[in-house]
Amino acid sequence: MATRVSPGASSPVAVSLAELIAIGDRLPPSRLEAGRRLAAKQGGYLSRFRGRGMEFAEVRAYLPGDDARNIDWRVTARRGKVHTKLFHEERERPVLVALDYRRPMFFATRGRFKAVRATQLAALFAWQALAHGDRIGGFLFSEERNLELRPQLGKKAVLQLLRQMVADPAWERPRHQPFEPKQRLAVTLQRLRRVARPGSLIRLLSDFSQWDERVELQLAQLNRHCELELVHCFDPLEADLPPAGSYRLSDGLRDLSIVTTDRAARRAYQQHFAQRRQLLEDFCRRQHARFMVLPSDLDPIENLFSGGAGG
Template sequence: MLDAATIKQIRNFELRLSHRIDTLYSGEYSSAFKGRGIEFSQVRKYIEGDDIRLIDWNVTARMREPYVKEYVEERELSVLFLVDISKSAYFGTRRRTKRQLISEFTGTMAYLAMVHQDKVGLVLFTNEVERSLPIKKGRPHFFQLMNHLMNHESKGDGTNITEALKILTKRSLRRSIVFIVSDFITEEDLYRPLKSIYRRHDIIIVRTRDEQELELNFQGFIEVEDPETGEVYLLDSKDLSALRAYRKSMDEWTEYHTRVAKKLHIPIIELTTWTDISKPIIEFIRKRERGRSRR
């Protein structure tokens, strides 16, 4: 049961989004995402000119004449958000924390899906999956999703994206659009786990950053997360060797994850705590729309 304060907060969020969607995202969501998948409809007799790749060889052998599979465009999408809520998500030095940024982005995309009658699901994870909401549609489900996004307190240490991705193979999921929302402060080798699922699902990486993590331009102490252990520790601005080592580690793993995404043709949306999320969302949707129109 949602408390009155949470309901009011979500309704205010909805109100802001309704104006933004009317002015910024109108029509673009559908053209960028709709029709991405197809689902099996029936088999029928082969007609000259049919694509031979659609021949159903089992039915053909049984009927002793060629039959092909027919598919129809999916009427609704399934959208799943894998959201990293590890300790580093609570970091933020400008407009908001990364956790607030993550909630704003995920809430915006989930709301877009809801108003287009699509299904949405949510997985919150740290070094393990902490909360999982099934893929469903409707406003009550959206309220539950937002409640967990805003109020779930993380328990685990570190980030284990590989563990979160396993949910895609454990569940019998139809083809889905999967947003992996994380700062990717992790030394995981993500190539194999992503490769195992990217053909079955439409994967999109959403990488979150705070200015201080990129520039390390601060005085005194700052909390940072060790990419390998997930341990949060204090970094001293006067310890130049530690600053250089941390920046080098961050740069190397950022470059590595970018290379993996590029190799698998997985798009990346870059979000920062000091800028509005509208611009990167619009840029991504329009780029995706252009890519589809060229096919």
Template structure:
């Protein structure tokens, strides 16, 4: 069920279709709004001498700085053969050692995410939030990757930098949404399985942003969530809709379930309580796990202006611990 409603949203869609399905052009448009969301920029350092201090990052940095004359002890693998041939004197390449962070977006595509009564579906709002974070991340020099789960979605995009890396993720989000809408889901995919996949994909020091309504949470999710939080930063964006937070006005409502028409009656205060409790209990397990592990969470409603709603995420990231 979906209907337009009050409230503002970042990069409001031009047509109703964009309210119920993820569109690539809508996600690309979040690039403009990303200027107002400031994520902490990654740090890059240059080593004066190789081997002076052991690093937790393996391999040589990939950022080329300059070429200089060869000096005794320089690694032969860093020789700049083109400059050497052109100048007639041996030259070696100087690289900048990277300390960039990877941002991994873990996005729930369960059937419960394809629901919304104000402005858009939770799935659309989650995709827009993910796009906003992705554009903000590359502005700070970070890499961005994505992982989808639920409704037959099992795709992964390894973290990569620059606009090209973001676009790769955004195309995946749109494709995964299309797959989720046509796939017949036999049952919700446990969150624990998605977090295990994320743990294998995320490098130490990564920021993992989980976007879900919490309905796929399970008791087994706490262990992989703890391991992710122990090796990096984890943030939970809990997607909600107004109808999940408060029962509808008293009355009799017709609904279609599996092609069968049924009626819901709200004629007593007890029904209101049962309604809100049903939704609260479904997400309470994940919230309890997050609190125990110290994982910060932000509630994101389908009506929210994402630039304002996600601002606390940027402030929290500015004080993240260093893994350098």
């Protein structure tokens, strides 16, 4: 199983609470928006602005120019005159960080586990939400469980999310178990759609294994009432085979040899990943959602502080 590291230490296969807290300590005011610039640099698509969440205020008689979608039909029927609902804007936007801890995320050939990189970026998102005065919540999902943290204000909410990410049972799995999900990704996203409040910013970090039409349907429905951002986590080996040669791989139980000298096979491998990436990008373009890539050999925090997020 993955070994926990001591506070402040850095590991390619685990995260620590001290490390995630330090991300917030290092975040200068000038970089509060850098996460969005990083997304733009990595191929982001700006979403249409839906505004912050809306809370019900009162009912009054309908006036010309009012939105017909807000008509209160029960009050209208009771009083015999058309009435409409009034809303006021919530002062803090709910930000929900949805983080994939399924087994394929615990993989890397270079850099760190995809799950480690995603957790680091999720921590950055949480600290940014705090700096903006937004409410921060979480949705952590894996083969073993789904954990929902209702968006709340303040540093306490950020620390609660960080603790839950570090303590998630996925980090303590026995090694070499096959990926046998109890439910498809589409079912998990259906649950996410049910818990996300209208007007929320949903930042979904995943490798999007099991992407299919049902996943697209759930995300499209989620995107109707929320602002959606997809962060695609991947290892460089998933995008391209290593240099031409012969390699021996092992999962700890079995050995496997692969030969990467066939040019046609290399092109087919690259095209398969490119087509899968294109599906994600096309979906985000159609939905006017934001898209960001997070390779496992790129430290999103170091890239941010070094100026790599600019543009």
